[in-house]
Amino acid sequence: MLVDYSLKMPKNIIAGEHAIEQLSGIIATGIKKIVIFTDKGILGAGLADLPKALIEKAGVDYTIISEIPAEPSYHEAQAMVDEFKKEQADFIIAIGGGSVMDVAKLASILATDEYKVKDLLDVPLLAKKQITSLMIPTTAGTGAEATPNSIVGVPEKELKIGIVNPEMIADYVLLDSRMIKNLPKPIAAATGVDALCHAIECFTSAKANPISNTFALEALDLIMNNIIEACTNPAALEAKSRMLLGSFYAGVAITSSGTTAVHALSYPLGGKYHIAHGVSNAMLLTPVMKFNQPAIKDLLAVAYDRVVKDGDKELTVDQKSAYMLSQLEEIVQVLEIPTSLKEFNVPEEDLDGLVAAGMEVTRLLVNNKREVTPEDARKIYLEIL
Numbered sequence: 001m002l003v004d005y006s007l008k009m010p011k012n013i014i015a016g017e018h019a020i021e022q023l024s025g026i027i028a029t030g031i032k033k034i035v036i037f038t039d040k041g042i043l044g045a046g047l048a049d050l051p052k053a054l055i056e057k058a059g060v061d062y063t064i065i066s067e068i069p070a071e072p073s074y075h076e077a078q079a080m081v082d083e084f085k086k087e088q089a090d091f092i093i094a095i096g097g098g099s100v101m102d103v104a105k106l107a108s109i110l111a112t113d114e115y116k117v118k119d120l121l122d123v124p125l126l127a128k129k130q131i132t133s134l135m136i137p138t139t140a141g142t143g144a145e146a147t148p149n150s151i152v153g154v155p156e157k158e159l160k161i162g163i164v165n166p167e168m169i170a171d172y173v174l175l176d177s178r179m180i181k182n183l184p185k186p187i188a189a190a191t192g193v194d195a196l197c198h199a200i201e202c203f204t205s206a207k208a209n210p211i212s213n214t215f216a217l218e219a220l221d222l223i224m225n226n227i228i229e230a231c232t233n234p235a236a237l238e239a240k241s242r243m244l245l246g247s248f249y250a251g252v253a254i255t256s257s258g259t260t261a262v263h264a265l266s267y268p269l270g271g272k273y274h275i276a277h278g279v280s281n282a283m284l285l286t287p288v289m290k291f292n293q294p295a296i297k298d299l300l301a302v303a304y305d306r307v308v309k310d311g312d313k314e315l316t317v318d319q320k321s322a323y324m325l326s327q328l329e330e331i332v333q334v335l336e337i338p339t340s341l342k343e344f345n346v347p348e349e350d351l352d353g354l355v356a357a358g359m360e361v362t363r364l365l366v367n368n369k370r371e372v373t374p375e376d377a378r379k380i381y382l383e384i385l
Helices: 019-027 040-044 049-058 074-086 098-109 117-122 185-203 210-224 227-232 237-256 261-273 277-307 317-334 348-358 374-384
Strands: 012-015 033-037 061-065 091-096 132-137 149-154 159-164 172-175
Touching (some): 012 019, 012 237, 019 132, 019 172, 033 049, 033 074, 033 098, 061 074, 074 117, 074 149, 091 098, 098 132, 117 159, 132 237, 149 261, 172 237, 185 210, 185 227, 185 237, 185 261, 185 277, 185 317, 210 237, 210 277, 227 237, 227 317, 261 277, 261 348, 261 374, 277 317, 348 374
Parallel strands (some): 012 172, 091 132
Antiparallel strands (some): 149 159
């Protein structure tokens, strides 16, 4: 049976050792006012210095919005959008990780007073692109530079919700490995495993297709073979560059396929306990993939053949599948990412609430090859409690 599938991605992608320098040509097109979205950590690390210098050299007026919190609520995102609207800008540059880029994407479609972030929680397709946007990721990473998604917290539901609107896809993306050169290991590890989750989930998703598989498999190859070196060796610029590209490819795969139960069950952990998104995904990666194994072992065997360069091709499907799961688990362990909710003081009596909140994320649960019942979700959460 013929199934339709499609791909959406940024219009212009520039990658390489000196990608940032291409900003000069991009803004030399009659732009009058730029707003830079970033955060205090990025500014303090000097990562915005080169883009700012290029803007100043071009003589274009700009303002910086840097009060963006990590994993903002929709109220906090709206406050940033309101601040942006006062500037009357005609170009957006986001320099940062997922939260920064997600807020910038919302600003690009909410430049008027017609809609607010809260309106998009229920009807995400209301708003249309109004301001040209350029993304410069500083992690490898969330893949937010490639996706039409913006993730915001909804405090009253103790949940994070993904606003998905193709109009939010960036017009330009600059992938420059210098931007992640000095990323602290904990951040590099958590965001790197987030990208790993994007790749393996999209490849094993019920919505996977030939287009998404092209990007997801390449992302999986780049990430699994470079993530440990990139996160543990500050001098490993080639590995970091491959991680940056792998993260972008995994983000592209999301637009054509979609993540699954790992992300679905992780959203309550961020929404209620404010656990970093990459960390909550890392906790759930192995338990969910082991749960899914009966339904995805053939796909894991295909991934083995692509990713394991010196692998034994004579292994059975079950053996290849088991090996891939062991590698996912080993990556999380080697990178020293927390694997238990005990480290975040989550009590077992919260289990019912976690299950109820996780089961609300039907947008992603429907992508899971194996149906997740409330009892299944309960058993998965118990593994990390």
